[in-house]
Amino acid sequence: MEPPIYDGRIHPNEYIKKMRTYCNFRQITNEQEILKFAIMNIDSTIDIPKNITSFDALINALKGHISFNIFKNSCKRKLELLKYVTEREGGDTANFVTEFRKLCHDAEITNLVEQKKCLFNAVPYNFLKNNFTNEQRNVTSMNDLVKVFEESVLEDSRIIRNGSIVALRHIVTGKYLSSCNKNYPGDRSFSSFFAILFGSSNMVYCDDFGPNALWSMNSSTESINSAIDxxxxxxxxxxxxxxxxxxxxxxKSPTSNHFRVCCYEKERKDHWIIGNYHHQSDDGNVKSQDIITLQWKQSEVNKNILLRSHEFKFKIKNEDNEDYQEVVAHDQRTGGNDQWCIELIGYRDT
Structure with a gap:
């Protein structure tokens, strides 16, 4: 273990702390010996008075030297340039918070209002800024400030974005919206008008979570990674x-004779609308673990058509003879079977 050296690139308090740690490691316990050793390890370019007899006097002398002003101002400039980057974009929240707190300490920014300004300036996302602005008003310490920031980061990480990979869990049955490379019973790849226009289809059902339950959610009105509302x-x-x-x-669906849902090769202009099951007037961000409805919107069809699953099963004869939980679209009254929990799995690389 090498002894610390003070050359103006560390806060004087931190230098003394490191020196005490080193001396403790070397079993040097006498205060005057530690002080003498700390003075000896100050770089020769930093002049201090000769008659220093205490650590407080040493710290004040180091803070009075021009090198400390340069160090402190440098830390302030670094704070101004510090920017938060989410893990989604390759950042590290823990590293950011550590760096933020260290720079505030080294720049001797102890005023909570100034600390708030610095942290707010480092946050690049409107969602985080808006949420953080509302919550930070009640904090009374740096620890409270960091806690509120982390809560805002967690909320931001729950947002479903354009291109997000999601899974949709049916609330009543606990199964996930899935698709596989099979046709519905009695169906042929090109037996319907839609199949002719949009290519071969795969059946849709609910099953346990797995690769067949992964979906990308995309909005044509937003740029990639923009929040979906x-x-x-x-x-x-x-x-x-x-x-x-x-x-x-x-x-018709194979069991309950509602509208059939399928996966087709080609994209069409019709789409789904996400609704908040518990707050129908909600127009905010869709977030992971929200309970949602999926409403089908098709040109020239003026009906409230919702995605539903239930306990009804169907089989594909002469194949695997397994039971598949039916998924349908319907125009009946909204009910518990129309509830889906959206779960964020990940993001696309591009």
Whole structure:
């Protein structure tokens, strides 16, 4: 373990702390010996008075030297340039908070209002700024400030964005919206009008969570990674088969005879609208773990058509003979079977 050296690139208090740690490691316990050793390890370019007899006097002498002003002002400039980057974009919240607190300490910014200004300036996202602005008013310490910041970061990390990979869990049955490379019972790849226009289809059902339950959520009105809001038109595309999730109103579901839902190869102009099941007037950001409804919007169809699943099952005869939990679109009254929990799985690389 090498002894610390003071050359103006560390806060004097931190230098004394490191020196005490070193002396303790070397079993040097006499205060005057530690003080003498601390004075000896100050760089020769930093002049201090000869008659220093205490650590307080040493710290004051180091703070009175021009090198400390340069160090402190440098830390202030670094604070002004410090910017928060989310983990989603390759950042590290823990490293950011550590650097922020260290720079505030080294720049001797102890006023809470000034600390708030510095942290607010480092936050680049409107959502974080708005949320952080509201919550930071009640903080009384640096620890409170960091806690509020972390809570804002957590809320931001829950936002579903354009291009997000999501899973949709049916609330009543606990199963996930899924698709596989199979056709519905008695169906053929190009047996419907939609199949002719939009390519071969895959059936949709609910199952346990797995690769077949992964969907990308996309909005044509937003740039990539922009937040998706309630009431916004979106497309769902299956991650494995790269097919788009639609309602085929010309076909009946295999068990309950509602409208059939399928995945087709080609994109079409029709879309889904996300609604908040518990707050229908909500127009804010869609967030992971929200309970939502999915409303189908199709040109020239003026009906309230919702995505639903239930306990009804169907089989594909002469294949695997497994039971598949039916998923449908319907125009009946909204009910508990129309509830879905949206779960954020990840983000696209581009």
């Amino acid at each position: 309630y009431g916004e038109p979106i497309q769902l595309r299956h991650e494995i088969f790269s097919k788009f999730f639609y309602t085929d109103m010309g076909k």
